[in-house]
Amino acid sequence: MIAKRLKNLREQKGYSISELAALANVSKSYLSYIERNLNKNPSIHFLKKVSKPLDSSIEYLLTGNNQIDDKMRNNVEKVLDKEWEVLVESAIKDGIDKDDFKEYINYIKFKIWEKNNREY
Template structure:
């Protein structure tokens, strides 16, 4: 089985983690001994990241690789809710409306 990752979503998680730590792109780049442009490309999902670099980045950001790659963070009870919110951030109003129409019946369904 071949795994496929959405580097845009991964980059967004990295950016949010960096901001949560109070780091600028420049500060993170310095910690990792890479260019600011490289960090920018990673955060925008424009370049892939090696496993070694991901490990270093997670160490600096104090995040798990599981969270950065999959959005799941076993330390958070609301990780799925948070992941859905992150996915919705990049959607147009039309797409959000469509998603709402799909999930509304599921949310309103009452099990007997």
């Protein structure tokens, strides 16, 4: 649950809601709504802003998982196949940098999370 993880991280850092809102440049009331679980679908933009002063990742706020999952940690020798190499090289040639790529991955993960957590 985003609300619980956000509040726990904020409290671990010793920030009040007002302090975190100021550091992240977000609305104090919106932050409070998220923490109280009144708004269950914060924007990626909001999550990106609050994750920085909390020294966290958007992925952690959404899923509770660290950016590098356990499967990848245990499989350090994993090698990209040729198709992945070509895809990455093409993206680099098109001007996509690491930060852009990470942001896109987080966006896709958020959309998957959002799809799986819709209230019907």
